[in-house]
Amino acid sequence: MKRLLTGLKPSGELTLGSLIGGIKQSVEFQNNYDSFIFVPDLHAITVPQEAYLLKERIRKNVALYLACGIDPQKNTIYLQSENVYHTNLSWILECHTYMGEANRMTQYKDKASKKEQVSVGLFTYPILMAADILLYSANFVPVGIDQKQHVELTRNIAERFNHKYGDTFTIPEPIIPKIGAKIMDLQNPTKKMSKSSGDTKGSILLLDSEEVIRKKIMSAVTDSDNKVYFDIEKKPGISNLLTIYSSLSNKSLQEVEEIFKDSNYGYLKKEVADLVVITLLEIQKKYQEYVQSGIVDEVLDHGRKTVEKIAKEKYEEVLKKLGLGRF
Ligand code: AMP
16 A cells, blocks of 8 residues: 655644645545654744643644544554654755755745744755655655645655665655645735744634634635636635635535626625534534543554654664664
8 A cells, every 4th residue: 555644733723724735635545545644843843932832732733633534543643753763864864965956945935035033944844854754655745735845855865865875765746636735825815824824814723713714714805806716816815715615615616616606705705604614613523522532642652653663664774775873
């Protein structure tokens, strides 16, 4: 069975974008792949974090994965920082990555341009991501469009390593969702809906209350021509709402356009809000059950054991190839 791997940084509260662009795909694929899903907590500290919030969010996110439909029987679920091989391999991969290619990462450039000070970790983050993927010989990595370039970097590093030292790493392929590869901010629909923007009016958090969800969607920025159709360039706000509806209803964009072609914006927003509310309230109900059941630690303990063995083997294979250690 081919292996599929995904992770969602606990750097902020999970959003509707994380669900549609990330978790939803893993749920759809879990029957057909050997699925690994982890909490990349080491990635979260590439930007400043409050320790007590991060600690809380790690368990919270695992409970949310489960509530969104990630089945612990079908997935290996684990915490990145509990397995030292991620960072160990990352160092080795850093030594096989050129400055030029790391410098081309647009996500870094974008994030760095908005801050006065950025950490070296934010710059090398895609290489840690490469280690996360290559350590487990993942065949497929479902990602939103923003992460596609990082998977391409991973492929380049792996190919270079294999060429020099012989076949070591599986070359992963990104899987980009057909719908919802980039859910946009409701207030600024040319910008990604992001966890790091925090609890703003533009981001719907998975644990937002019904009232808050409705308010955020009803006040989403649109345009003034009052015609509903999909056109990312001319109508980013409306296109974003249609995309959200399409993804959550499992209907194609054409079908959704047909449903709303004679509607005004108010009606479209109300329908999108209803669907998001139904989806998220169901997730929130299950989330509460998982939090109370204590299953989160059980799942993480089990995951840690499984991945430690796989990671150790791959890491030692790499050491041997490089002439490191005493093998
Ligand atoms: P991150 O939360 O940045 O670690 O990303 C986890 C996964 O969710 C990645 O595959 C991202 O591409 C995806 N993702 C995060 N935000 C969005 C969004 N607004 N739209 C679509 N996909 C997203």
